[in-house]
Amino acid sequence: MYDCIIVGAGPSGGTAAYHLAKQGRSVLILEKESLPRYKPCGGGVSPAIAQWFDFDFSPVISVKADSLRFTWNLGDPVEAKIATIEPVWMVRRDIFDHFIVQQGQKQGAELRDNTEVTGIEFQSDYWQVNTTNGSVKGRYLIAADGVKGPMAKWLGFKRP
Ligand SMILES: Cc1cc2nc3c(=O)[nH]c(=O)nc-3n(C[C@H](O)[C@H](O)[C@H](O)COP(=O)(O)OP(=O)(O)OC[C@H]3O[C@@H](n4cnc5c(N)ncnc54)[C@H](O)[C@@H]3O)c2cc1C
Numbered sequence: 001m002y003d004c005i006i007v008g009a010g011p012s013g014g015t016a017a018y019h020l021a022k023q024g025r026s027v028l029i030l031e032k033e034s035l036p037r038y039k040p041c042g043g044g045v046s047p048a049i050a051q052w053f054d055f056d057f058s059p060v061i062s063v064k065a066d067s068l069r070f071t072w073n074l075g076d077p078v079e080a081k082i083a084t085i086e087p088v089w090m091v092r093r094d095i096f097d098h099f100i101v102q103q104g105q106k107q108g109a110e111l112r113d114n115t116e117v118t119g120i121e122f123q124s125d126y127w128q129v130n131t132t133n134g135s136v137k138g139r140y141l142i143a144a145d146g147v148k149g150p151m152a153k154w155l156g157f158k159r160p
Contacts (some may be wrong), residue, residue, distance in 0.1 A: 002028045002110075005129050005138035007117045007151055009035060013144030014100030015052070021107035028138065029109060030131055032116035035101060039093035047086040053103075060099045061089045117145070120154050 004020055006013045009031035021027045031037070043062075050057065064087035070078045082088055105111055112133065119130040120141065127141040143151035 001126060002026045002136065002138040004140040004142060005030065005127060005136060006142040006144055008144035008146055008149060009101050009111065009113065010097050010144060010146055011100060014097060014104055016142050016144060017104035017109040018100060018107060021104050021109040027109040028136060029101060029111045030115050030117050030129065031113040033113060035113045036094040036098035039097060041093045043091050043093060045089040045091050047089055055103055060091055060096045062092060063090045065090055
């Protein structure tokens with residue numbers, strides 16, 4: 001029986017795992033893909049997120065950008081300064097997301113990737129989470145399965 005089962009190993013799931021494990025909770029992350037997994041994304045991350053973490057993100061920041069350059073067929077460039085206090089971090093999501101999960105693992109969180117959640121059942125005082133690799137139990141459940149994940153529907157949320 002885990003204190004918390006987290007479905008999804010993106011930034012939301014990894015962050016939840018990190019903070020819960022750091023507080024001494026037993027945490028299991030279930031991820032259907034194999035990590036590091038590819039994620040289509042622009043890769044721009046606000047440096048403001050640093051306030052919510054006590055570890056250094058510099059190993060996974062590819063570049064810090066303070067301006068943007070738009071082109072049409074690599075011509076007709078338009079350049080703009082980004083009006084933020086600090087430059088925007090550019091990251092590769094496979095590396096960035098995996099890094100956060102690894103910080104959680106260092107705090108004791110357990111990861112099972114290649115494990116798709118196929119259903120959830122509330123059993124009076126715990127959640128039974130069914131996966132392609134068997135069932136697991138947790139007192140709390142975090143749906144961090146992203147915008148395309150099935151959890152919101154299973155939990156009965158009307159709005160996405
Ligand atoms: C084209 C594009 C460009 C973007 N560019 C930016 C950008 O530049 N900057 C920015 O901040 N945001 C950007 N975003 C948004 C950003 O990708 C999301 O806000 C972010 O990924 C949400 O994180 P998350 O952890 O909630 O979910 P996700 O990152 O989607 O992670 C969810 C995880 O859950 C897993 N999962 C799903 N279903 C199951 C299941 N049944 N069982 C087990 N695991 C499951 C998935 O495999 C996935 O790993 C972009 C999005 C797109 C589509």
